[in-house]
Amino acid sequence: MARRILLLGPPGAGKGTQAALIANALHVPHISTGDMLRAAVAEGSDLGSQVESVMAAGDLVSDSLVVAIVDERLAKEDARCGYLLDGFPRTLGQAEALNDLVIDAIGTVVVLDVASEVVVQRLLKRAEEEGRSDDNEETIRRRLEVYEADTSPLVNFYGAAVLTVDGVGAVDDVLSRIMIALAKS
Numbered sequence: 001m002a003r004r005i006l007l008l009g010p011p012g013a014g015k016g017t018q019a020a021l022i023a024n025a026l027h028v029p030h031i032s033t034g035d036m037l038r039a040a041v042a043e044g045s046d047l048g049s050q051v052e053s054v055m056a057a058g059d060l061v062s063d064s065l066v067v068a069i070v071d072e073r074l075a076k077e078d079a080r081c082g083y084l085l086d087g088f089p090r091t092l093g094q095a096e097a098l099n100d101l102v103i104d105a106i107g108t109v110v111v112l113d114v115a116s117e118v119v120v121q122r123l124l125k126r127a128e129e130e131g132r133s134d135d136n137e138e139t140i141r142r143r144l145e146v147y148e149a150d151t152s153p154l155v156n157f158y159g160a161a162v163l164t165v166d167g168v169g170a171v172d173d174v175l176s177r178i179m180i181a182l183a184k185s
């Protein structure tokens with residue numbers, strides 16, 4: 001059976017970490033728009049130079065650019081039997097575009113629930129350790145505002161497909177909560 005999962009949650013909720021583990025456990029590709037955009041920046045491609053300053057400011061790349069990237073990625077053979085989308089959709093426009101791209105685009109939407117004070121602390125710590133260019137305090141605040149304004153409405157948009165999972169705790173504990181919630185869904 002095709003497993004089509006979306007992972008939603010604020011920046012710093014642990015989406016990237018959990019997405020890789022869930023995708024591995026379910027044998028579906030982990031498709032992260034943030035990773036694809038960072039790779040484009042690192043390569044110095046045309047796309048990379050278009051998005052670099054927007055990402056560094058903590059703002060969202062335009063829906064049309066991101067939808068085009070996802071469209072191309074979902075057309076690949078490995079996504080036919082399912083996928084785990086991480087960081088997409090992030091706006092209502094992207095969510096509507098996804099519904100137009102794939103029939104039955106969404107099976108389950110996992111929302112990682114972490115309070116904003118906790119995510120700010122995590123992101124500041126990651127800034128010290130990894131030096132990601134969008135992990136400074138001002139950009140972190142901006143990314144959280146953008147999440148609240150543009151992405152959190154998706155929880156209502158997806159309604160009954162949503163499973164909310166507590167994202168606070170050890171990586172393995174959060175993973176088991178997600179796998180148990182998915183198994184029941």
Ligand code: ADP
Pocket residue numbers: 010011012015033034035037054055056058059060061062063066086087088089090094134143
């Ligand atoms: P985080 O969830 O920690 O903010 P991501 O790796 O998902 O990190 O995204 C990093 C940045 O990449 C975002 O702040 C945004 O600029 C850009 N980005 C990623 N996915 C999208 C998307 N679906 N739509 C628009 N911009 C995106």
